Amino acid sequence: MQRTALCLLLIAAGLVVATAPASAEPEVERTVDCVYPGEVLATALGDLATQLGYTFEPGELAETYELEQQIWVLARGVTARRAAELISASGGVRVSLDDANRLLTVSEEPEKPEAGKVRAFKVDALCRQYLDYQKRYGLRGGPAQPDVLYQPTAAEELRDAAAEILQLGDEAPGSAVGKRLIYTRGASDLARLEELFRLMESAGESQALRQDRENREGLKKMHTEFSDDQILLSAVLWRLFKECEAPIYIDHSLMQSLDFEYDTTELRFSADTSHYDVLLALAREQEFAVDSMHGALRLHQAYFSGSASYQVFDVSGLLIDLEKQYAELKTDAESLEGFQGDLRSEGGVQVIVDALCIQLENAGCAPLVRAFGSRVVVSGGVDVIDRAAEVMTAMGWENGLAKDGERK
Secondary structure, eight states: OHHHHHHHHHHHHHHHHHHSOOOOOOOOOOEEEEEEEEEEHHHHHHHHHHHHTOEEEOGGGTTSHHHHSEEEEEEEEEEHHHHHHHHHHHHTSEEEEETTTTEEEEESSOOOOOOOEEEEEEOHHHHHHHHHHHHHHSOOOOTTOTTOOOOOOHHHHHHHHHHHHTTOOSSSOOEEETTEEEEEEOHHHHHHHHHHHHHHHHOEEOHHHHHHHHHHHHHHTOBOOBOOSSEEHHHHHHHHHTTOSSOEEEOHHHHTTOOTTTOEEOOOBOTTSBHHHHHHHHHHHHTOEEEEETTEEEEEOTTTSOOSOEEEEEOHHHHHHHHHHHHHHOOOTTOSSSOOOOHHHHTTTHHHHHHHHHHHHHTTOOOOEEEETTEEEEESOHHHHHHHHHHHHHHTOOOOBOTTSSBO
């Protein structure tokens, strides 16, 4: 009897083992191809829906101008979410994927902000750095100058600088409480703030700038010989990017000013000129900016859409050198003509910022440049940042960055 019960128990156990589901394999997110260079938005959305096996519902935008406008996206093997982001950015609309109901929808509504979380950043080190700068180079004056309307603490100045550099907007502003900055924002914004404060301490390149460098590498290896009397801009863009591995898109801010049917360019491809050189020349000719957003190379109008990438320059050593130079430029006190000031009276770090802005504008660049004490932040794509580094070097700044973007 005992043997019979034992056998039945073993048989039951075997059945349980046999019928137990195998460990689930990690689900691989499906990828799609977005080859929409100058494609009508409605057609592109219909094709994306077909690739996903979804139904495209235009909703309130059905038979409207928005769906008839053109987009420019070239991204192969990207996730469905990334595809929706790129099409949204190029079309100036919001593309949403409803996986549960297998629907692709589009609307004019801006993307809903992430649910806000409260986070505090202790910025003691940055406040100390700013105060050290102020004691040595800050403008002199009484504690209550009547013509000075805003005299922020070090933390308040850092909060204002972060809002400007990261373009956080007027909604959900940060609060400076002593040596802490408090924010209630989405996870992505909090991560960007954390990166900025870290780079403000040690200097270096943002992750977005490093991504931009990677996205451009393939273009430097491509060469094409092509010339014609009248080359359409659309043809040049296709030849530039058709074999590029990195995703590319033209932002809605630029799409509105392009005419792919009639716009031409004077640029020509040659064997000794890389596609990257042609891209930079085309950007100067057509007056657009290049950087990376959503993991893709982005062509955009910098005036309407700022850059997501930046570099923090530590100029403390340059300030020391300039302090000596301005002291040597000082003339005798008895002289009626000549220089009687010093680096402090000239504006401290603003001397560097002003020269940097002028020289970048002379090169056709108009990036955001923001100083915080002995740190100077320049926003822009790789070409802008590299030009800024050249200007800084010409002033006497020494690069302390390793190849990975960290301080040596």
